[in-house]
Amino acid sequence: MKQKNILLTLKKYRVIICCIFFFCSAGSYSQTLTKNEIYGKVIDEGNIPVSFANVMIINPKDSLIINGCVTEIDGSFQINTSYQGEILLKISFVGYNDFSQIHILEKESIINCGEILLKTNDQLLSEITVTGKIPFVSYDNNKIVVNIENSILSDAGSITDMLSRTPGLISDVGGQISVMGKGSPIIYIDNKEVVNKDELNTLQSNDISKVEIIRNPSSRYNASGQPVIIIRTKRSRKDNTMIQLYNNLTIARKVSDRGGLQITQNTGRYSGLYSYSYGVYNQKQYADYFQTIYNKDYAMDNISNAIQSYSNKNHNLFAGIDYQIRNNDYLGLKFAGSFTDDTRDEYRNQKITKSNISENIIRDLNSVKNKNDDYYTIDFNYTMNRDFNTLNLNASYAHKKYSEKTNMDEIDIISTDYARSLINSQNKYDVYYLSADYQFEVMGITSQLGGKYSKIKNNGYSENHNLNTTKLNSYDSNITNEEVSAAYLNFSKNIRGLTIETGIRYEYTDSKIKTSESLEHNRLTSSKFFPNIGLNYVISPKAELNINYNKSISRQLFSQINPNVIYLDSLSYIIGNPYLKPSYSDNFEIGLILWKKLNFTTSVETEKNPIIFVGINDDNNTDITRFTYMNLNKAKFYNTGLSYSITKGNYTLALNSNLMFPDMTINYMNREKKIRKMMSSFTFNNSYNIPNIDITVFLNFNYRGPGDYEIRRFTEQHSLIAGVRKNFLKDRLKATITMYDIFHKNSGGNYDTEYGNISEGMRINQDTRFLRISLTYTFNNMKTRVNNNSANQKELNRLY
Numbered sequence: 102m103k104q105k106n107i108l109l110t111l112k113k114y115r116v117i118i119c120c121i122f123f124f125c126s127a128g129s130y131s132q133t134l135t136k137n138e139i140y141g142k143v144i145d146e147g148n149i150p151v152s153f154a155n156v157m158i159i160n161p162k163d164s165l166i167i168n169g170c171v172t173e174i175d176g177s178f179q180i181n182t183s184y185q186g187e188i189l190l191k192i193s194f195v196g197y198n199d200f201s202q203i204h205i206l207e208k209e210s211i212i213n214c215g216e217i218l219l220k221t222n223d224q225l226l227s228e229i230t231v232t233g234k235i236p237f238v239s240y241d242n243n244k245i246v247v248n249i250e251n252s253i254l255s256d257a258g259s260i261t262d263m264l265s266r267t268p269g270l271i272s273d274v275g276g277q278i279s280v281m282g283k284g285s286p287i288i289y290i291d292n293k294e295v296v297n298k299d300e301l302n303t304l305q306s307n308d309i310s311k312v313e314i315i316r317n318p319s320s321r322y323n324a325s326g327q328p329v330i331i332i333r334t335k336r337s338r339k340d341n342t343m344i345q346l347y348n349n350l351t352i353a354r355k356v357s358d359r360g361g362l363q364i365t366q367n368t369g370r371y372s373g374l375y376s377y378s379y380g381v382y383n384q385k386q387y388a389d390y391f392q393t394i395y396n397k398d399y400a401m402d403n404i405s406n407a408i409q410s411y412s413n414k415n416h417n418l419f420a421g422i423d424y425q426i427r428n429n430d431y432l433g434l435k436f437a438g439s440f441t442d443d444t445r446d447e448y449r450n451q452k453i454t455k456s457n458i459s460e461n462i463i464r465d466l467n468s469v470k471n472k473n474d475d476y477y478t479i480d481f482n483y484t485m486n487r488d489f490n491t492l493n494l495n496a497s498y499a500h501k502k503y504s505e506k507t508n509m510d511e512i513d514i515i516s517t518d519y520a521r522s523l524i525n526s527q528n529k530y531d532v533y534y535l536s537a538d539y540q541f542e543v544m545g546i547t548s549q550l551g552g553k554y555s556k557i558k559n560n561g562y563s564e565n566h567n568l569n570t571t572k573l574n575s576y577d578s579n580i581t582n583e584e585v586s587a588a589y590l591n592f593s594k595n596i597r598g599l600t601i602e603t604g605i606r607y608e609y610t611d612s613k614i615k616t617s618e619s620l621e622h623n624r625l626t627s628s629k630f631f632p633n634i635g636l637n638y639v640i641s642p643k644a645e646l647n648i649n650y651n652k653s654i655s656r657q658l659f660s661q662i663n664p665n666v667i668y669l670d671s672l673s674y675i676i677g678n679p680y681l682k683p684s685y686s687d688n689f690e691i692g693l694i695l696w697k698k699l700n701f702t703t704s705v706e707t708e709k710n711p712i713i714f715v716g717i718n719d720d721n722n723t724d725i726t727r728f729t730y731m732n733l734n735k736a737k738f739y740n741t742g743l744s745y746s747i748t749k750g751n752y753t754l755a756l757n758s759n760l761m762f763p764d765m766t767i768n769y770m771n772r773e774k775k776i777r778k779m780m781s782s783f784t785f786n787n788s789y790n791i792p793n794i795d796i797t798v799f800l801n802f803n804y805r806g807p808g809d810y811e812i813r814r815f816t817e818q819h820s821l822i823a824g825v826r827k828n829f830l831k832d833r834l835k836a837t838i839t840m841y842d843i844f845h846k847n848s849g850g851n852y853d854t855e856y857g858n859i860s861e862g863m864r865i866n867q868d869t870r871f872l873r874i875s876l877t878y879t880f881n882n883m884k885t886r887v888n889n890n891s892a893n894q895k896e897l898n899r900l901y
Contacts (some may be wrong), residue, residue, distance in 0.1 A: 134432065137206045140179040141214030143172050143192055150176025150429065151219055153310075153335075154194040158182060158372040161189045161203070171310075171333075175486040181595075182206070183642045190214070192515070196341075197221055237753040238268050238746035240700045245269050245314040245744070252334065252753070253788040253799045253826060255307045257470050259349075260332065261357070263306035266801060267743060267754035268786050270330075281327040281706070281782055282740040282759040283316050289331045304376070304419065305347060305363065307835075307877065310335045316702070317605050317649040317690055319591050319633050327653070342366045344880040353871035355383035355410075361417075367556075370425035382413040384868045392716075393863040395770065396723045399457035403672065405466075407449040416440045429486035438477035445470040449670075463514040466670055470507045476500070478532075490541040499532040499550050510673055521568035524668050528561035530659075536632040545594065549604075552588040557581075562617075563665035578617040579667045585610050600637040605630055610656065614679045616664045623679050629654065647692035655684045660728040673716075674725040682732050684710040702742045711765070715811050715856045727858065736765035751790040752788040758783045769855045780808025780815070796825045813852040820847040820869065835877045 139158065143151040156178045157169040168182045185206050192200040197219040204212055239246045247267050249255055254263050264270055264278045269367040273278050280286050288295040290304070313331040322329050348360040361378030390405040403458075421435040446469055453462040478499035485492040504527040509519045538551035564577040591604030612625040633651035640646055663677035690704035719725035740761040746755040758781070765776045781844075788799035802821040824839035847869040853862035 103703040110699055118318075137184070137208075137210040137212075138179065138180050139182075139190065139204070139212045139214065140177070141217055143176045143178065143194075143200075143217050143219060145197070145219055145364065146221060151197070152176060153218070154178075155193055156180065157191045157193075157681075158184070159189040159191055160184075161187060173314065173491070175484065183639050185642065192217060192219065194219060200392045214542075227707075237748050238744075238755045240694045240744075244317070245700070247312045247314070249309040249311055251429070253797055253824075255309070260304055260306060260309065264312070264330070267312055268784060269757050271782060271784070271803070271805070278330070280314060280316065280330070281757055281784070282702070282742045283328040286314075286328045286330045287318075287671050289320065289329065291332070291334055303833055304334070305345075305361070305877075307345075308334050308363075308374075317633075317635065317651055317688065319602060319635065319651075327655075335722045343696055345791075345877060347877040351382075351871050352873075353868045354385045356633050356869070357382045357384075360663045372423045374419065374421045376417070377420045378417045380413075380415045380417075382411070382415070384411040385409070386868050387866040389864045390861070391863075392726070392859065394718070394724065394726070395858040396718075401452065401456075401724055401842070402454040405449050405451045412444045414442045415877045418900045421790040431482075431484045433480070433482035433484075435480040435482075436477065437480075443470075443472040443474065444581075444705065445472070451670075453672075460515070465512045465514060466509070468507055468509045468670075470505065472505045473503070481585060491539070495536045497532075497534045499530075499534075501528075501532075503528045503530075506809075507668075509668070511672065519569070520671065522668070523566040523568055524564070525562070525566075526563040526665060526667065528559060528659075528663070528665075531558045532556070547593040548592040549593075550589065552586070554587075555585045557583045558657070559659055561663065561665055563667065565666070565668060575666065576617065579664050581613065581614045581659065581662070583610065583612040598639045602635040602637075603633065605632045607631070608654070610683075612657075612662075614662060614664070616679070625682075627654070627683055629685075643696050647690075647694070647696040647779055649688075649690045649692075651688050653686045653688060655682060655686065655708075655712065657681045657712065657730075672724060673728065678730045681712065681730050682710045684708055684712055684732070698745060698747055700742075700744045702740070705742045706738045706740075708736045708738070710734070711811075712856070713767075715812065716859050716861060717856075720858070733765060733767065736763065738763055750794060753786075753788050755786040756784070759807070761810075763811075765812075767812055767856055769860075770858060774843060774855060776809045776812060778807070778809040778814060779812060781806035795828055797825075812856055813854045816848055816851040818846060818848040818851070821846075837873075837875040839873045839875070841871050841873065845870040873882065 106867045110454060127891075143152050143154050143156075150172070152172055152175075152683050154167065154172045154176075156172060158167045158180055159165065160167055166266050167184045170178055170180055172543060173310075174177045185208060188204050188206055190200075190204055198221075200217055200219055202214070206212075237252055239248070245268075247254075247269070248264065254266060261278070266869045269281055271281055278286065278288075305677045314331065315329040315331070316330040317426070318327075320815050343365040345363040345365075348358070351357040357380070359378060359380030359382075361376060363376040363696070366373045366375075386409050388407045388409060390407065392403045394403075395399045397862070416439070418438040419436070421433065423431055423433045424430055424769075428439075448465070449466040449468075451462075451464045452468060476499070478497060479493065480497040483492075485495040505525070507524040509522045509524065510521075512518070532557060533556045534553070535555075536551065538549065540547070540549045542548070543767070559579070559581040562576070564576045565574040566572070567574050585608060587608040589606040589608060591602065593600065593602040607628075609628045610626065614623045614625075616623075631652045631654065634649070636646075636648040638646045642851040661677050662679050662681050664679050665677070667675040669675065672876075686708045688704065688706045690702055692700065692702040693701050703898055712730055713733060714728065715731055716726045716728050719727045725815075740759060742757070742759040744755070744757040747753075761780045761782075763776050763778075763780075767774050783802075783804040785802040788797055801822040802819070804823075805815070805817070807815060807817045809815075820842040821844055822839065822841050824837060825841060826835065826837040828835050847867070848865065850867075851864050852861075
């Protein structure tokens with residue numbers, strides 16, 4: 102039987118296997134590259150490779166950058182371009198003199214620049230002038246590259262603030278980032294996947310060099326099919342110590358503030374980054390909730406008006422050390438921690454009407470919720486480079502403890518009945534992670550292979566105390582263990598104007614859930630192959646065509662399968678579904694890039710077992726709503742996107758738009774209901790640097806039209822953001838003033854939904870209009886007193 106299953110699997114993926122063998126064999130017949138190629142290696146005066154240097158090819162006629170990259174850890178670089186004619190090769194890095202060289206590119210040129218020497222520049226960093234007009238946004242195959250360094254986004258504040266204003270990305274009022282037309286992303290900082298979003302608060306936007314957005318990632322990244330955001334941090338090789346102080350003051354209905362200290366140190370083979378920040382976030386908002394439950398003999402309306410206040414105190418710590426073992430081998434160790442105390446006060450006036458009872462029920466609800474969310478992670482990384490082969494090893498451990506305590510009072514205004522309850526819940530998570538990635542080149546085929554193993558352990562409970570009777574109303578506990586093993590193989594080949602990338606990923610998941618109501622574990626396993634293929638064809642120097650396909654999985658989140666009860670009030674609660682299935686998707690996208698500025702994409706996603714969040718009747722009392730997660734049979738999503746960017750002189754413009762057409766069917770009032778209303782979104786980002794006075798002004802506009810997302814129908818929302826930035830004291834002091842949501846039209850979560858026999862919705866007035874004043878002062882280029890390099894370092898390097 103096993104042999105038969107193996108044969109069926111091989112038969113199912115015979116096309117993929119044939120493609121892989123074809124690409125391998127093609128290498129022996131064709132070594133022709135699709136584009137002109139320029140490559141070489143950058144070293145310093147000590148014959149040490151210069152990592153992460155900026156390499157650009159520039160059109161000498163208009164100073165516009167044609168293409169560019171950063172050097173690898175071993176100092177090597179390679180740039181492919183379809184441009185033909187005279188170009189200026191320019192290499193720059195902080196602390197070194199720029200290198201420039203003229204070349205002529207003809208059809209299918211291959212230029213070997215050999216070893217390029219960068220000489221040390223003893224000038225202060227503030228005196229170094231970088232020339233060349235780097236495009237704010239550029240398009241490379243399936244990737245959108247946003248250059249943060251030297252742009253207005255470098256002073257946005259935290260990484261979360263920066264991403265919320267990055268072209269091609271959308272942020273909701275809760276700070277959740279999504280890729281326009283593709284949904285929630287997986288975020289990497291350099292080569293490390295972000296496990297917890299609190300890690301994004303450990304760095305500042307001026308630590309970032311660029312952001313890469315991959316809409317359809319290859320098998321190298323994951324099997325989820327989610328888009329990938331790679332945040333590239335800056336690197337400095339010159340021996341120095343830089344200290345930075347920053348503060349972001351936010352004025353809205355309530356005042357919030359975040360300040361921090363960051364130290365960057367480079368000494369010989371050692372580099373370190375240390376940071377601490379503390380923030381106090383306060384918010385006040387108003388919300389109206391409405392719900393109708395159509396029971397068998399009567400209907401019940403529940404209308405609530407709420408006033409909600411939030412107070413959040415957060416500490417963030419980060420310490421990272423990188424050590425250069427040899428010229429091409431690096432060892433890294435990092436610690437990141439986030440410790441949060443959160444208090445939420447809510448007053449709610451609730452009116453309940455039943456069609457079979459003449460009298461209304463009017464209640465006042467008061468709740469105070471205290472939450473503690475502590476998280477830390479320890480990461481180890483080893484990178485080895487040999488010529489064009491790279492090995493990367495990662496190991497990490499993360500711990501998260503989340504506890505919540507809620508005091509709730511419910512008063513019936515008419516009968517004066519009084520109910521008091523205390524709800525406690527806690528969840529502890531331990532996450533273990535191992536990964537290995539190896540990249541090499543054989544017969545002109547760039548190959549990547551690797552694997553990962555992760556284990557997540559969760560132990561949690563939830564209890565509800567009746568303070569009127571001092572009795573324990575309910576107690577729920579759960580123990581969850583999940584293990585994921587994965588392996589991938591990816592190939593990339595250039596054949597006469599056509600770049601082909603194909604790969605396959607195998608993942609095995611084993612989840613075990615044990616609750617207080619079950620004696621045995623509920624076990625969920627999945628095992629599947631996930632293929633991907635991408636084609637990039639250079640039609641002309643001004644046009645590129647991209648075609649991508651991948652198969653993906655969306656696993657259940659722990660919150661979606663956690664069976665612990667979270668009580669909202671006496672008439673509603675949230676509970677996970679331990680029997681929830683993962684969803685699988687087939688994704689197909691076509692893209693066209695014109696003039697390196699205009700990008701058009703259209704895609705279709707077919708999803709099996711999509712996961713939705715719904716309200717249904719409680720099994721014992723139909724007046725009580727149970728909010729939980731369920732699977733539908735299938736769904737389709739059609740997307741069409743258009744983006745445009747231009748950098749001209751001191752002006753930068755980026756436009757992004759998307760149309761999303763859902764197609765799914767749900768059950769409402771014993772009949773089928775179609776979810777098909779289109780949702781549109783549009784972002785407009787532009788900035789202008791005023792010459793002579795060195796002031797930058799910027800204006801951003803975000804729009805999302807009404808439409809269906811999952812089973813909810815959202816209302817229209819839009820926001821206008823404007824600001825100004827000014828540098829002082831030779832750029833050591835940077836001041837930015839930003840006004841968010843000027844017309845207060847960012848309604849955020851306003852929605853209506855219908856499912857089963859329940860219709861509900863929300864109208865919210867959130868604290869989205871605010872003024873932010875950001876100050877950053879940098880003590881830079883403080884020379885280190887100790888140099889770890891020995892006098893005979895150059896000779897020692899020859900031993901390796």
